[in-house]
Amino acid sequence: MKPHNRKGAHSRPNTYLSRKKRTVVMHDIAALQHRIAQELLDIGIPEQPENLYDPIRYMLQIGGKRIRPLLTLMAADLFTIPDMGQALPAALAIELFHNFSLVHDDIMDNAPLRRGQQTVHERWNDNIAILSGDKLLIMAYTQLARCDSDKLPPLMETFNTMAAEVCEGQQLDMDFENKISVGIDEYIQMIRLKTSVLLGTALKMGAILADAHETDATLIYHFGVNVGIAFQLQDDILDVYGDPQHFGKKRGGDILANKKTYLLVKALDMADAETKAELTHWLADRSQPAAKIDGVTAIYDKLGVQSAVEAAKQTYIQQAFMALDNVRVESTRKAPLRTLAQNLLVRTQ
Template sequence: MYHTHALQERITKGLAELNIPEQPANLYDPIRYMLHIGGKRIRPLLTLMAADLFSITHMDTAVPAALAVELFHNFSLVHDDIMDNAPLRRGHTTVHEKWNPNVGILSGDHLLIMAYAQLATCPGDNLTAILETFNTMAAQVCEGQQLDMDFERAVTVGIDEYLHMIRLKTSVLLGAALKMGALLARATETDAQLIYDFGVDVGIAFQLQDDILDVYGDPAQFGKQRGGDILANKKTYLLVKALEMADATMRTELDGWLADPSNPSEKIAQITAIYDALGVRSEVETAKQRHVKQAYTALDAIRADDRRKAPLRELAQALLNRGQ
């Protein structure tokens, strides 16, 4: 088995060794910038951890797939930031703000091309399954982003619709990252699907935890402004559930605050008070724990030694307990 730190070092080394040209600078400098400001590299780490779980013969075989996952993730972030008009990413100026939106679009496109270049180096007998997994995930992420934007204009969104959206936008990338590592390590079809399911449910639980932390988390630990989703009228599980549970009087009050941008701090306080009165935090916690249970059930069913599963369980617990 590999130590998690050793796998992280392989990812860092692989990214540093990418052949990124110097010119044209406005195409390639933003790519270097985006990869440099980095992140925790959780998604590519999952690919290598899955490969290690199933005792891959040569870990280097799985590194290109892990790099493809990271390159795709960064492609999606660059484009998402443009669509959201976000000024910051990972505490740094976003690409479209530092350069301009056209540069962001084109540099993001090239990150996707780089991801496919990495996939092309995967073993030939695995390539079809790897590409099918990657392409399905990529299409679903786009679908999830579109649904998220559609929800901004929708008057009502159901809980099942919201969960479907976050599954596509956030969770399938975690599942696909794990499944590709499993496929490269010659896991059975059943085990590859189980580890995919594990990743998807961890991803959904992760997003539900994110929804909770936006309202109730400590900004110093969470790293984001408290109530940011409330100020953006973002349809989180908390808001969707509150709109579903509220009676006519409370619904009128909630709608009033959603329509009022004049006093941000009061808006956060009043909507939080409505959430507290309705008990929606416990509803989100219950939904989160349901997906945590489903994730661990899938992990337990994988035919591998429990000691080899331990690092994945520990990583999942760290992700789901952040900000607490």
Template sequence: MHNTAQLQQRIIEGLKEIDMPEFPQNLYEPIKYLLQIGGKRIRPLLTLLAADLFSVDDTDNALPAALAVELFHNFSLMHDDIMDNAPLRRGQQTVHEKWNPNVAILSGDNLLIMAYRQLAKCPPEKLPQLLEAFNTMATEVCEGQQLDMDFENMASVGIDDYLRMIRLKTSVLLGTALKMGAILGNADDNDAQHLYDFGVNVGLAFQLQDDILDVYGDPAQFGKQRGGDILANKKTYLLIKALETAGTDIRPELDRWLATDGPAEAKVNAVTVLYDRLGVRQAAELAKQRYIEQAYAALDAIGVHTTRKTPLRTLAQTLLNRTS
């Protein structure tokens, strides 16, 4: 087995080895820029860890699939940032801000093509399974992004709708990254599905934790302005739960704050107090814990020795116990 640091280093090296022409500069420079500003490379790491789980001694066999996952992820980020009008990504200017939206659209398109180019390097006998998993995931991520945008203009969104959206937008990519590694590691269908379920449930728990940290996290550790979701009236698990459970004593006040743009600190503090009165943080924590339990149950069901699962369990714990 390889350790996580070794696999992460191999991903960094693999990304550097991808051939990118110098011309046209405005097509390839934004791609190099986005890849260089990094991130934790969690998704491609999951692919390599999954392959390693099933006794694949040479994870180079799974590296093209891992790189495809990372390139797809960055494609989706580049386009999502345009749709969200986001000024920053990983603390740096977004591509559409640094260049312009047309450049970001075209560079994002090329990232997606590059992802398929990497997939094509996988063992030919595995390609049908890999493409089926990858294409299903890619469609679902687009569906999740559309639902997220639809929610901005909807007066009412239910908890089940929200969980479906974050499953599609965020979680299926984690699950598919693992499933592709399992396929390349010659796992049987049951184990590949258990690993997929592990990833999806970790992803759901991760997003619920993100919702909680936005309101209750330490801004110095979380790296974001406290209550950014509140200021944007973003339909997170906390807000949806609050709207569902608020009675006549609290709902008018909550609606009043949602209808105002500020002052920012007053709005965040007031809505947080209402959340506390309604117990929505506890509800989100309970939901998060349910997904964590489902994730570990799926991991436990995989038919390999427990010690081989330790790197995946450790990575999940790191993701789900974070304060930033």
């Protein structure tokens, strides 16, 4: 393994992050998540203009499990980076980009809640949310530029590819709202781009920083992408069947927006002519939100759509763990990533 250029590495001493040749275990994860949250608080956000920076502070403080930056640090550790502190700027870049995308997505989706709190555009307004989101993206690139200079070319290529794909996925998601028919394969491609490539990229960037072999970096990327697809299928289920108090979003938001979730696409595929006509009626109805949510949910229940989505989710979980199994690192070192993925994919919120 070639030596690391320490230029741009995080300079703050940290007992946990500076330890060498150790494997992250599950009880360490809370400490890493706390460290990521603290780094975000200490990132140096100016006070003025208030309407630019207050929404950024708000977005970064309203919670979230910091899963994506955590994956970057865990991948760096998996491939034995000499000092995990070197992966912190990349981890922060991933989290800042994620929050940028959420701020803008919430505007486009007209979402009232994020992590159980008012969305930025609801608390301020659309224009402020757009500009604050733009600034979050700039902050992400600022952090990325702090990574080791010899790693910047592959990191930038990986990050930029992901950023472009996330935009493509969001556009497809919006296009699907007005598209009469969407196939299962089309839907999976959309969520792969919109949601899953960010998880894969978070892991791959950690691998790059740790000088992982290209084959292993690709495998850990595919592990993340497949976990991300399964995660989004679980999200689709929770939008209809989750507890809003735990999920942090209003129930049935995707139904009201006529989003082509896996549940809706599968229901349209499974329904007979009469049921499809009933479902089409509800999709056209925008005057009775509560009745629409209940009506569509009843159709899902009748068709057994939830079980079909669960089965698809299991397929992607299996593909994810197959990729992880093929990473050429001893299995004990991969166990924390496997456990984290399992915990994410049985969540209720």
